[in-house]
Amino acid sequence: MDRFSWSNGLLEINETLVIQQRGVRLYDGDDKAKLDVGVVLLSTHRLIWRDIKNHECCISMPLSQIIFFEEQAAGIGKSAKIVIHLHPPLVNKEPGPYQHSKYSYIKLSFKEHGQIEFYRRLTEEMTQKRWENTPVSQPISTGTGYFTTYVLLSSVSMQGGRTRAVGIVGIERKIEEKRKETDKNISEAFEDLSKLMVKAKEMVEVSRSIANKIKDKQGDITEDETIRFKSYLLSMGIANPVTRETHGSGTHYHMQLAKQLGDMLQAPLEERGGMMALTEVYCLVNRARGMELLSPEDLVNACKMFESLKLPLRLRVFDSGVMVVQLQSHSEEEMIASALDNVSEKGSLTAEEFAKLLGLSVLLSKERLLLAEKMGHLCRDDSVEGLRFYPNLF
Amino acid sequence: MSFEWPWQYNFPPFFTLQPNVDTRQKQLAAWCSLALSYCRHHKLYTLDVMEAQESPVFNNKKIERKLSMEAIQVVFEELRKKGNLEWLDKNKSRCLVMWRRPEEWGKLIYQWVSKNGMVNSVFTLYELSSGDDTEGEEFHGLEEWMLMRSLQALQTEGKAEIITMDDGKGVKFF
Incomplete structure (x- = not known):
């Protein structure tokens, strides 16, 4: 980073702009530079960086400083980078944000992409070396002597700082x-x-x-x-999850949530024969929401709103306390009739067999059988082999 | 003549007490009729609850189902309500089964008596239950306690009178 010097951000007479890219952060070697995200500009002569908010804050570096550069692919939470390896700083360099640096390379981190195009243009410029053909007016070096001394001094002090630590202090x-x-x-x-x-x-x-x-x-x-x-x-996932942040708390939140549930549960419910256990709904919804997870309590409260919101879904509590979400169109008579049909066809069924037949969960199929029994359509055989349901022949 | 089992006997749910009230009522009715007809077929007058569980009535080995102890108690209680059963002890472990109520027995006996023109004659209890004359009649072989109940029923109707004789009891029909 010590190769950069402060700049006014204006191009010189012979200099032309090649490309510019927003959202670039500078790294001094592997460390994040003490500068914010900004715009990086590539001209025929220089690499220029300007702070996105404070336009006064602008630094530049001649392209002749560059030895070579390479790409660094993006990773999880990491933007793609271009690593630029540099020659040692010029002795008559003007001051910049960094007086000295232990790294001989910098990185450009592309937060808003564009690294591919930037890399291509940089390659072009580096091969054409246009800065050699049309040299810009030499920057007036003020106080060269002072800086030379400074650089020398700093290099000495750096060596001094690298003294080998021995003993307990070490x-x-x-x-x-x-x-x-x-x-x-x-x-x-x-x-x-x-x-x-x-x-x-x-x-x-x-x-x-x-x-x-x-x-x-x-x-x-x-x-x-x-x-x-x-x-x-x-x-x-769902497009935009309803969250407490967006819809506040209490009834309004639950109402919105119920509406969303109504939309997203329609298809899975139809697929599963019109009924799903609340636990299953809970898993499905939270998987779909991804990050903004629902609490079981909120889900129940939202489901209780189905009726008052006139949604085509209903929360149903069986005698056993099992809660399910079912389609409104899903009528009880049909359910019982289908249970009876299935049992009659097979002679007798256990809840497990019935579940397999309908592709339902065992819990729900058992509830259906019990319901049919309650209505007097089925009767049970409770033996060591398990609970089995028969058509009610009595 | 072998006993003819009802269809329910081979229906596994028959051996589980049904939770549905309506279904259970029909089930119990079927059990009552099965128990009574079985006892009638085998001329059983007393039953032991413990033994009953092992008897073929309540234990169908073919389909490997048997009625639980509790369910048997429920069936017996149902029979008692209908007047076909009486407990012999407080623990409800033994009971009298009356597949025909005393009044019905009395009627049968009286019919036989009048058919044979023996009204106004005296019989010993032994003659009625084990005598040669009654052979082939349904009440032949009736246990004494049952016979006594039947005659008592007739007596309240005024059709018979039980008399005490030297070597036991006798009855005179009117």
């Missing part, structure tokens, strides 16, 4: 260094996590836009592919 210093290292790692780790949270929202946005595109049938995607992709999306 050990203590080492421990201290280690602690700092761990400290850094931990804070980095948490930084990644919070970045992930931010990214999750973006992901949801992206998936929603894709879903919309598919809906409009842009491009030629077959029906089959559409369905498959939709199912991925469905299992991935």
Whole structure:
């Protein structure tokens, strides 16, 4: 970073702008520079960086300083970077934000992408070396002597600072260094996590836009592919989860939540024969929501709103206390009739067999059988082999 | 003549007490009729609850089902309510089964008496239950306590009078 010097941000007469990219953070070697995110500009002669808010804060470095550069791919919570290796600082360099640095390379971290194009243009400039053909008017070096001395002095002091630590002080210093290292790692780790949270929202946005595109049938995607992709999306998440933050607390929150549940549960319910245990709903909803998890209590409260909101879903509590969400259209008579039909067809059924037959959970199929028994359509055989239901022949 | 089991006997749910009230009522009715007809077929007058559990009535080995102790008690209680059963002890472990109520027995006996023109004659109890004349009649072999009950029923109707004789009891029909 010590190769940079303060600049007014204006281009010289022979200099032309090649490319500029927003959202770039500078790294002094592996350390984050004490500068904020800004715009990086590539001209035919220089690499210029300007603070995004404070335009007075602008630094630059001649391209001739660059030895070579390489790409560093993005990772989880990490933006893509370009690592630029540099020659030692010029002796007559003007002052910059860093007086000296232990690194001989800097990194440009691209928060808002654009690194591919930037890398390409930089490669072009570095091969063409246009700064050699049309030299800009030499910067007036003021106080050269002073800086030379300073650089010399600083290099001496740096060597002095690297004295080998011996004895207890050395050990203590080492421990201290280690602690700092761990400290850094931990804070980095948490930084990644919070970045992930931010990214999750973006992901949801992206998936929603894709879903919309598919809906409009842009491009030629077959029906089959559409369905498959939709199912991925469905299992991935809902577009914008209703949260306490967005909808406050209490009744209003639950109402909004109930509406959303109504939308998202329709399809899975139809798939599962019109009824799902509340626990199953809970898992499905929270998987879909991803980050903004629901508490069981909120879910129950929201489900209780179904009726007053005139949604096509109902929360139903069986005699045994088992709670289910069912479609309103899902009538009891039909359910009993189907249970009776199935049992009659097979002669007799256990809850497990019935569950397998309908693709329901065992709990729910048992509730159905019990309901049919309660209505007098079935009777039971409770033996060592388990509970079995027969058509009521009595 | 072998005993003919009702269809319910081979229906596994028959051996589980049904929780549904309506279903249970029908089930119990079926059990009562089965128990009574079985006793009638085998001319059983007393039953022991413990033994009953092992008897073929309540234990169907073919379908491997048997009625639980509690369920048997429920069936017996139902029979008692209908007047077909009387407990012999407080623990409800033994009982008298009356697959025909005393009045019905009395009627049968009286019919036989009048059919044979023996009204106004005297019989010993032994003659009625084990005599040669009554052979082939349904009340032949009736246990003494049951016979006594039947005659007592007739007596209250005024159709018979029980008299005490030297070597036991006798009865005179009117």
